[in-house]
Amino acid sequence: MKNYRSMVLISNDPHSMVQGAQEIFDCIKTEVKKYQLEDEVSIAMASDISRMDIAPVVVVYPEAVVYGPMKIEDVPFLVEEHLYKGRVANRLQAPKKALSGPIAWLSAREGSLPAEQRIVLERAGVIDPESIDDYIIHDGYQALGKALGEMKPEDVIATLKNSGLRGRGGAGFPTGLKWSFVAGVKSDKKYVVCNADESEPGTFKDRLILEGDPHSIIEAMIIAGYAIGADEGYIYVRGEYELAQSRLKTAIQQAKEYGMLGKNIFGSAHSFELHVHAGAGAYVCGEETALLESIEGKRGEPRPRPPYPTTDGLWGKPTLINNVETLANVPAILRHGADWFKTFGTPSSPGTKVYTILGNVNKTGLVEVSMGITLREVISIYAKGMKSGATFKLAQTGGSSGSIIPASLQDTPMDYDSYAKAGVSLGSGALLICSEETCVIDLAKVLLQFFKFESCGKCNPCRIGNIRALQTLDRISEGLGTAQDIETLQSISKNLYEMSNCGLGQTAGAPLKDIINHFRAEVDAHIKLKVCPAGVCAMSGQSNLYK
Amino acid sequence: MTSQTEIAVSVTEAVQNALDYYEKKEEELIPILSKVNRELGFLPQEALEQISEKLKVPKSKVKSVASFYHMLSTKPLGRHVIKFCENAPCHVAGGGEIWSALKDATHLQAGETSPDGKWSLVTTSCLGLCAVGPVMVIDGDVYGNLTVDKVPEILGRYE
Numbered sequence: 001m002k003n004y005r006s007m008v009l010i011s012n013d014p015h016s017m018v019q020g021a022q023e024i025f026d027c028i029k030t031e032v033k034k035y036q037l038e039d040e041v042s043i044a045m046a047s048d049i050s051r052m053d054i055a056p057v058v059v060v061y062p063e064a065v066v067y068g069p070m071k072i073e074d075v076p077f078l079v080e081e082h083l084y085k086g087r088v089a090n091r092l093q094a095p096k097k098a099l100s101g102p103i104a105w106l107s108a109r110e111g112s113l114p115a116e117q118r119i120v121l122e123r124a125g126v127i128d129p130e131s132i133d134d135y136i137i138h139d140g141y142q143a144l145g146k147a148l149g150e151m152k153p154e155d156v157i158a159t160l161k162n163s164g165l166r167g168r169g170g171a172g173f174p175t176g177l178k179w180s181f182v183a184g185v186k187s188d189k190k191y192v193v194c195n196a197d198e199s200e201p202g203t204f205k206d207r208l209i210l211e212g213d214p215h216s217i218i219e220a221m222i223i224a225g226y227a228i229g230a231d232e233g234y235i236y237v238r239g240e241y242e243l244a245q246s247r248l249k250t251a252i253q254q255a256k257e258y259g260m261l262g263k264n265i266f267g268s269a270h271s272f273e274l275h276v277h278a279g280a281g282a283y284v285c286g287e288e289t290a291l292l293e294s295i296e297g298k299r300g301e302p303r304p305r306p307p308y309p310t311t312d313g314l315w316g317k318p319t320l321i322n323n324v325e326t327l328a329n330v331p332a333i334l335r336h337g338a339d340w341f342k343t344f345g346t347p348s349s350p351g352t353k354v355y356t357i358l359g360n361v362n363k364t365g366l367v368e369v370s371m372g373i374t375l376r377e378v379i380s381i382y383a384k385g386m387k388s389g390a391t392f393k394l395a396q397t398g399g400s401s402g403s404i405i406p407a408s409l410q411d412t413p414m415d416y417d418s419y420a421k422a423g424v425s426l427g428s429g430a431l432l433i434c435s436e437e438t439c440v441i442d443l444a445k446v447l448l449q450f451f452k453f454e455s456c457g458k459c460n461p462c463r464i465g466n467i468r469a470l471q472t473l474d475r476i477s478e479g480l481g482t483a484q485d486i487e488t489l490q491s492i493s494k495n496l497y498e499m500s501n502c503g504l505g506q507t508a509g510a511p512l513k514d515i516i517n518h519f520r521a522e523v524d525a526h527i528k529l530k531v532c533p534a535g536v537c538a539m540s541g542q543s544n545l546y547k
Numbered sequence: 548m549t550s551q552t553e554i555a556v557s558v559t560e561a562v563q564n565a566l567d568y569y570e571k572k573e574e575e576l577i578p579i580l581s582k583v584n585r586e587l588g589f590l591p592q593e594a595l596e597q598i599s600e601k602l603k604v605p606k607s608k609v610k611s612v613a614s615f616y617h618m619l620s621t622k623p624l625g626r627h628v629i630k631f632c633e634n635a636p637c638h639v640a641g642g643g644e645i646w647s648a649l650k651d652a653t654h655l656q657a658g659e660t661s662p663d664g665k666w667s668l669v670t671t672s673c674l675g676l677c678a679v680g681p682v683m684v685i686d687g688d689v690y691g692n693l694t695v696d697k698v699p700e701i702l703g704r705y706e
Contacts, residue, residue, distance in 0.1 A: 200673065201672065204676070300616070357678075438639060449633065
């Protein structure tokens, strides 16, 4: 990501556009060029940053000064004063009382750069991922030295518990607690497993960590082994991630040569061996017990739980399973301490989160920011607003197994507790931003098609439920829906949640529940009026799936 | 993805290569199957039987594992395999139109192989390339930011 000194956002909601937002945008561009500042100042249009009485709005970061209503004849003065001379153009500022309601957050970010806060991706893109020396120069393996040299295993776990780190795979389980469970089990053999089977649609954070900074995962796993008393570990990487696999293998080889892996690491009593296991294409293997089956060379079918992997995991031995992003936080926490980690994020969810931004926005990609920022901030600041002419309708968070959330929840802080309270899931951190051109029935169809394709077939609710739900949705999308269908979808969703064996089936019904809860009118339009309000569904009167 | 006509190694050789590369243990079954699948383009019955014999794992188990994972194929595929991502991020970015264009251009439905053995058209789950969706992969070459206009030109690159 290119670094800019300042960022300028111009509101592009319909009201601002009528008031000449486009002309103001063009004029700012020209003026900035006059002072040859185009490499220092980024200019973008963004929706959701305006209010009728002060439109069009111009926001200048990092100072977060809000100007409005902006007139074209004032633009040269604004650019000269603020962007060239670096002084706030006081007389053009929006009155403070106007900065309330849905745009209150604009001034709340005053003084903070709209930059990312990188902990897990700190080195990605900065170091050569195939050089262990580069990693060591950038504070690599310091945490391991500290853990083995200065800390007892229980100190490591206490630090993690104290830091409040929660699992980044989706469930948000406290990491320190999980480590202490495995550490507390007596066994001659224990394993550490890294879940790198990242298959959640829309998520590619783990791939970037593995490809950009493979040693951080290795370091974290050796530390985990020390803390829980395990001497062997597996990294389960999905088969499609070939570059990640080869980088990990190179990194493991280098770590062995440098004595970080093997017997008596750093002269301590701790020994650790690490393997890379490649998957072969199965979403369900991201479920931790299916993943264990797959490492053992079997079909990736989830095991019944309990017993949990913390006591009966890989080959029946106590096993610690953590997501890539979770592990990548561990070395930084040990290096800087738990208190440092808690300065980021919210009290209930400290630290940062990597989000992948997708959909109908101007800038798709990946950002790492503190926990607790809102969807509105992500869209307006990091995604540089909705695409021209598009309005934000809904977001699908956390990949297919996450939630469909309506625009009304865009000011909810994105942390585990706030989202749980709102009844939605943060999941893996994928943020699929959809405009009003997205039809909820069509979206649910795509999601259910995915679950149907990926269901392992072991338990009935999931194998049959997904197909039934898909058939019902298909009929609705073809204009053949009946009043009964809403009830059918609700009951399938409930049955999937209550009776499926694993997380895949349990979350498969979530989209059904979400669209009925949040977009009932649109679903009803399909069924009662035989109209697709977004104009996406075919409404042909024939269904291919329903026979 | 190796095309069928180019199979230089015999089934026996491919199986032997894989068994030499990995340890002859049941837990290595998936890597072994993956390697044979890469060399031969698919997993013929003969290969499954040989692997079963060498690893001392029941045939039924080898077959059940081979048919479970999406990256392993027990059926022969075309010379070029088009894998199209059909998940929500690519769909929202306009994937539906691309999928129709692909089906029209190849005259195939999902999972089919053309009679002349040139194309296989399959859908796949997320490839982790969502920022440049819609995405497809042909024989390991990734194509992102697809538009309907680009489809014929891209397919034209393959003989």
